[in-house]
Amino acid sequence: MFLVLTIRSGKMGLRNRHYLLVTLTFxxxxxxxxxxxLFGRSFExxxxxxxxxxxxxxxxxxxxxxxxxTGYKLMSGSAWRQSHxxxxxxxxxxxxxxxxxxxxxxxxxxxxx
Ligand code: HEM
Numbered sequence: 001m002f003l004v005l006t007i008r009s010g011k012m013g014l015r016n017r018h019y020l021l022v023t024l025t026f027x028x029x030x031x032x033x034x035x036x037x038l039f040g041r042s043f044e045x046x047x048x049x050x051x052x053x054x055x056x057x058x059x060x061x062x063x064x065x066x067x068x069x070t071g072y073k074l075m076s077g078s079a080w081r082q083s084h085x086x087x088x089x090x091x092x093x094x095x096x097x098x099x100x101x102x103x104x105x106x107x108x109x110x111x112x113x
Contacts, residue, residue: 002028003092010088015075022071026064029095033057036102043109053101060094067091 006021066087073080 003095007088007092042112043106044112045105045109049101049105053098053105056094056098056101060091060098063087063091063094 002021002025006018006025009018009021067084070080070084070087074084
């Protein structure tokens with residue numbers, strides 16, 4: 001939800017709203033990861049699925065500094081618009097794949113005794 005609003009505010013050029021939404025997106029993602037980690041502790045996951053999920057999740061996290069850097073550069077010149085869009089595209093796709101692979105992981109997860 002915050003991610004969608006962040007993209008919308010960026011596209012509309014509403015900078016102050018965009019920065020606020022980026023911050024909210026970031027903290028809600030951190031909160032969601034924390035909650036999911038707590039919830040996931042009571043399950044046993046398929047090792048390969050877990051590894052695939054973690055690869056996407058870590059890559060999403062690693063791509064965020066790219067979004068911030070290109071966003072920061074875009075503040076002082078529109079030459080960085082295409083780069084910002086590409087990093088945003090990579091970040092959003094990786095977050096999307098992380099969520100999908102997390103759901104897939106739960107399909108055959110075993111509850112711990
Ligand atoms: C979750 C993170 C973020 C997402 C999803 C996002 C998304 C977007 C999108 C879709 C645009 C529109 C680009 C276009 O017009 O083609 C945009 C513009 C912009 N973003 Fe971001 N962004 C993010 C983070 C950031 C950050 C961290 C900064 C600053 C450090 C930033 C600064 C900007 C600026 C300055 C613009 C140009 C606004 C204008 O045209 O006036 N963004 N962003």
